[in-house]
Amino acid sequence: MSGTTAESTWALGDYPEMARRLRPAADTAVATAALEPGTTLLDVGCGTGNAALAAARLGATVTGADPTARLLSLAAERARGERLPITWLHADTTGLTGAFDRVVSVFGAMYAPDHRQAADAMLRCCTPGGRIVSAAWTPDGFMAAANRVLAAYLPPPPPGARPPSEWGELAYLQDLFAPHHITATTRGVPFHFPSALEAAEFWTRTAGHLQAERPRIEAQGTWTALHHDLAALFTEHNQASSEPDDTTVLITSEYLLATITPA
Ligand SMILES: C[S@@+](CC[C@H](N)C(=O)[O-])C[C@H]1O[C@@H](n2cnc3c(N)ncnc32)[C@H](O)[C@@H]1O
Structure with a gap:
């Protein structure tokens, strides 16, 4: 990911296809936000708008913020298609201001x-007495394991960069959001694929930071090896039937669903 901005990496590849698979987590986060009609909600790192749209469907007054213009324009297109009046902000977390009853981030703020x-x-x-809901991949979950496999093919992260999956640890969030009260539980996003190799191809096709490095990895001649390593990981974590003629893959990627209630 070296030398590229959030905008350029998240805009690359078929990330919207991954976002479709993440909708159950957005629905869970919005349900956890306990909305009422008219509740104001900010979706941080809204991407293609999964949580923002789910909240607006429930009658909330929604703002979606994201630094990736391409994803934000897909979010706006989805909202127009459903006639949902959502305000969109082209902003990362540094540019955020306002007073919202709910602040939600589904695999978004963790990438700041x-x-x-x-x-x-x-x-x-977040207004005092409001609620912040964060969904973040856990360090022991599948997403972090896949990132460890991919790290062997990618440049090292910038000095001082913290792993995004730290947001998936309760103790880390307790420190970040101290002294505010936090409750948390782990949940999972299921991913089904026809085979481990197709799962690996989906993973690389939808990962913008990997697509950014693809020409270099291909020039090194390791693009195929990368897919085989990822396919092996899918096979190792496969929860689908182990019948010899069944190539299906089912994995569940664990995330921490945390609720912070600012006093
Ligand atoms: C895994 S996607 C999640 C998108 C969406 N929340 C969803 O559930 O599909 C991560 C999102 O975080 C956004 N992002 C990256 N860096 C960010 C930052 N510094 N502040 C806010 N959002 C950021 C990306 O643009 C991308 O849309």
Whole structure:
């Protein structure tokens, strides 16, 4: 991901296809936000708008913010298609201001380079007595395991960068959001594929940061090896039937669903 911005990497590849698979997590986060008609909600790192649209369907007054213009325009297109009046902001966490009853981030704030700044922005935007809901991949879950496999093929992260999956640890969030009260539970997003190799191809096709490095990895001649390593990981984590003629893959990627209630 070196030398590229959030905008350029998240805009690359078929990330919207991955976003479709993440909708159950957005629905769960919005249900956890306990909305009432007219509740104001900010979706941080809204991407193609999964949580923002789910909240607006329930009658909330919604703002979706994301630094990736391509994803934001897909979100706006989806909202227009459903006639949902959502305000869209082209902004990362540093640019966020306002007073919202609910601040939700589904696999969004965890990708901010400065975790404490992102947490402070979410706290700043949430009214006292409101609720912040964060969904973040856990360090022991499938997404982090896949990233460890991919790391062997990618440049090292910038010095001082914190792993996004730290947001998936309760103790880390307790420190970031101290002294505010946090409750958390783990949940999972299921992914089904016809085979482990197709799963690996889906993973690389939808990962913008990997697509950014693809020409270099291909030039090194390791693009195929990368797919085989990822396919092996899918096979290792496969929860589908182990019948010899069944190639189906089912994995569940664990995330931490946390609720912070600013006093
Ligand atoms: C895994 S996607 C999740 C998108 C959406 N919330 C969903 O559930 O499909 C991560 C999102 O975080 C956004 N993002 C990356 N860096 C960010 C930052 N510093 N502040 C806010 N959002 C960021 C990306 O643009 C991308 O849309």
